[in-house]
Amino acid sequence: MAKTSPTVPFIQQADLTGLNTLGVKAKAEKLIKISSTNQLHTLFKDGVFYSEDPFILGGGSNVLLKRDISRPVLKIDLDGIKVKSEDGKSVAIFAAAGVNWHTLVEWAVQNNFGGIENLALIPGTIGAAPIQNIGAYGVELMDVLESTDYFDTKTGEEKTIQKESCEFEYRDSIFKNRLKGRAIVTGITLRLTKEGHLINSSYRSLKEYLEIHDISNPGIKDVFEAVVAIRKSKLPDPKLIGNAGSFFKNPVVDTDLFKTLAEEYEGIPGYKISDNEVKIPAGWLIEKAGWKGKRVGNVGTYENQALVLVNHGGATGEEIWNHALTIQKSVSQKFGVDLTPEVNIVE
Ligand SMILES: Cc1cc2nc3c(=O)[nH]c(=O)nc-3n(C[C@H](O)[C@H](O)[C@H](O)COP(=O)(O)OP(=O)(O)OC[C@H]3O[C@@H](n4cnc5c(N)ncnc54)[C@H](O)[C@@H]3O)c2cc1C
CATH class of the missing domain: 3.30.43.10 (Uridine Diphospho-n-acetylenolpyruvylglucosamine Reductase, domain 2)
Incomplete structure (x- = not known):
């Protein structure tokens, strides 16, 4: 060796x-x-x-x-959170790559720093957050990120890349493309608000939760608690059942294909993202292809969310991957839509 x-x-x-x-x-x-x-x-x-x-x-x-x-x-396992600078309205926070993401969110909410409360309970580390521009409940990392520090494995230098150069898109960034295998993220700097928080409660399930709980003027703590409660009720806890969250990205199709699908499948959800592109929830496609809650051997999809592949116990990586390929093929045959994994496949 x-x-x-x-x-x-x-x-x-x-x-x-x-x-x-x-x-x-x-x-x-x-x-x-x-x-x-x-x-x-x-x-x-x-x-x-x-x-x-x-x-x-x-x-x-x-x-x-x-x-x-x-x-x-x-x-x-790089550790540490610190305030880098602050003024009357905002604060720049540095968090090292090994810090647990949710720990940072909790810390921010406790200190009344706003901007990441919608991203509560996303598993994983700070270092991975910019890799796929994590997002949930109407907010993405790119909304609050200032810069990313990384170690360049080609040159041996420690570098800082500003948000504008990170090429962030939906679940994508420069780190998944040009800098893949080259940049080891060592920490990130976020710009959070100290006052005048921009509360984002427009995401449907979040809005509904706040309405049901009679919260008409939510603060960041209300949003944080709502997101935690919603996520706990919807997503499987990896400690109880193995999963990696959404297995596939939501596919983006051209408007013509979406119109054809809408004629055939009444109620197909679609979100216009440009004049000629529509994003379709991958979970809907997988569910309508008949896979929701279905188990094959040790693998399956979660009973409440077809987009989440689960390990019922003892599944091998190959088994999970083969199941993902079967689902991919089935969705492609039924709808003519290609699903791309959101999860990183490690050979
Ligand atoms: C139940 C559940 C719910 C989830 N919900 C969401 C959600 O709402 N939104 C969302 O965006 N994601 C979600 N995810 C996916 C996941 O939590 C995020 O992608 C998270 O950022 C991954 O962090 P990690 O530290 O576990 O990364 P890992 O799984 O360890 O790594 C992911 C990728 O990043 C690379 N990587 C990791 N750390 C570094 C580093 N320091 N430098 C360079 N490359 C690195 C790895 O090589 C790998 O390619 C969910 C996952 C689960 C299990």
């Missing part, structure tokens, strides 16, 4: 079952816990990025491990 680095310790044949929320049984030949950026510099000097192409792991809530990983796995 290649010696990854003479100075950075690693665990051999590390069990990753508890480190991915789908609960897939897989091993890493070498697992390195990164708790300081100095370790990244050492790995760079030792040529590890050049010769061994390590895989970067955060909280494992958006990955499907298809098999054991022979590349070194770097588990990002």
